[in-house]
Amino acid sequence: MSTSELAPALAREEAADPFTIAGETFTSRLLLGTGGVPSLETLEAAVRASGTQLVTVALRRVEASSSASMLEVLDRCGVRLLPNTAGCRTAREAVLTARLAREAFGTSWVKLEVIGDEHTLLPDAVELLDAAEQLVADGSTVLAYTTDDPILGRRLADAGCAAVMPLGSPIGSGLGIRNPHNIALLREGVDVPVVLDAGIGTASDAALAMELGCDAVLLASAVTRARDPERMALAMRQAVEGGRLAKLAGRIPRRWHAEASTSFEGLPEL
Amino acid sequence: MQITVNGEDTALAEDATVADLVAARSGGHDRVAVALNGDVVPRSSWPDTRLSPGDTLEVLAPTAGG
Numbered sequence: 096m097s098t099s100e101l102a103p104a105l106a107r108e109e110a111a112d113p114f115t116i117a118g119e120t121f122t123s124r125l126l127l128g129t130g131g132v133p134s135l136e137t138l139e140a141a142v143r144a145s146g147t148q149l150v151t152v153a154l155r156r157v158e159a160s161s162s163a164s165m166l167e168v169l170d171r172c173g174v175r176l177l178p179n180t181a182g183c184r185t186a187r188e189a190v191l192t193a194r195l196a197r198e199a200f201g202t203s204w205v206k207l208e209v210i211g212d213e214h215t216l217l218p219d220a221v222e223l224l225d226a227a228e229q230l231v232a233d234g235s236t237v238l239a240y241t242t243d244d245p246i247l248g249r250r251l252a253d254a255g256c257a258a259v260m261p262l263g264s265p266i267g268s269g270l271g272i273r274n275p276h277n278i279a280l281l282r283e284g285v286d287v288p289v290v291l292d293a294g295i296g297t298a299s300d301a302a303l304a305m306e307l308g309c310d311a312v313l314l315a316s317a318v319t320r321a322r323d324p325e326r327m328a329l330a331m332r333q334a335v336e337g338g339r340l341a342k343l344a345g346r347i348p349r350r351w352h353a354e355a356s357t358s359f360e361g362l363p364e365l
Numbered sequence: 366m367q368i369t370v371n372g373e374d375t376a377l378a379e380d381a382t383v384a385d386l387v388a389a390r391s392g393g394h395d396r397v398a399v400a401l402n403g404d405v406v407p408r409s410s411w412p413d414t415r416l417s418p419g420d421t422l423e424v425l426a427p428t429a430g431g
Contacts, residue, residue, distance in 0.1 A: 128431035153430025315431035
């Protein structure tokens with residue numbers, strides 16, 4: 096097979112490399128959040144450029160909510176909606192919000208988010224696990240936003256979460272993946288999909304998440320608050336695909352010293 | 366009667382139901398969810414759920430979010 100035939104073949108392999116959450120198959124490994132989006136036109140352009148099939152949304156008091164046309168845009172794009180429990184501080188609030196989201200959106204899927212404070216927006220491990228157990232018992236498909244703690248990740252998977260979604264760094268910080276070792280350890284420790292969620296700043300962060308073995312990446316601000324959201328959405332799509340291919344291809348080991356790629360055999364004495 | 370809707374004191378007719386209130390407050394949203402005194406009221410129960418003085422109601426709709 097010539098090189099020119101190989102590239103399309105690999106592209107097809109990538110296209111046929113779906114992942115599954117709770118029995119639902121997705122060919123795109125990029126999940127997009129809508130938070131921070133400047134306009135509906137930008138949202139539609141970014142969603143289409145990203146190729147995403149799963150998009151997060153939130154619930155707020157009706158007076159403070161977006162216009163109904165946001166959902167029309169998302170429906171038109173053909174994406175599945177993933178309601179979140181953003182802003183909840185206790186298991187009780189998160190469970191109630193998830194049940195309300197089930198009513199509003201007609202889906203049992205929820206991105207479970209229980210934060211400890213508004214300054215760091217870091218997950219509250221105790222409340223999170225409690226909420227996850229209640230919602231799983233309630234029949235919800237729980238995608239749990241969590242810290243990068245491999246043990247907590249395992250506890251969430253053991254509790255029946257459909258996916259575990261560790262942060263790379265705090266929400267909206269754009270600081271990337273602060274502890275790649277933990278992300279790789281968490282990935283090794285659970286059988287459910289792992290989605291890197293939060294902290295992505297630019298395309299290389301998304302590629303790294305995939306190289307570390309994550310099944311997918313969820314990001315919002317990195318696209319919606321970029322200078323050109325549509326272009327950044329495309330960058331993220333390609334970074335996720337590139338990182339996934341690199342993971343499958345198997346990277347070379349890191350070495351302390353150089354290893355020549357050009358043979359020394361037959362080196363002329365000049 | 367007086368109840369609290371989304372944090373605001375609100376005057377309603379004595380026989381008002383959740384469905385009446387949603388119709389008045391949903392502002393064009395069709396995917397709305399309602400919590401009454403901390404419990405979900407399923408859409409199918411809205412017409413039959415009468416409100417009582419002092420009730421606390423949250424009427425929620427979709428918005429953008431991560």
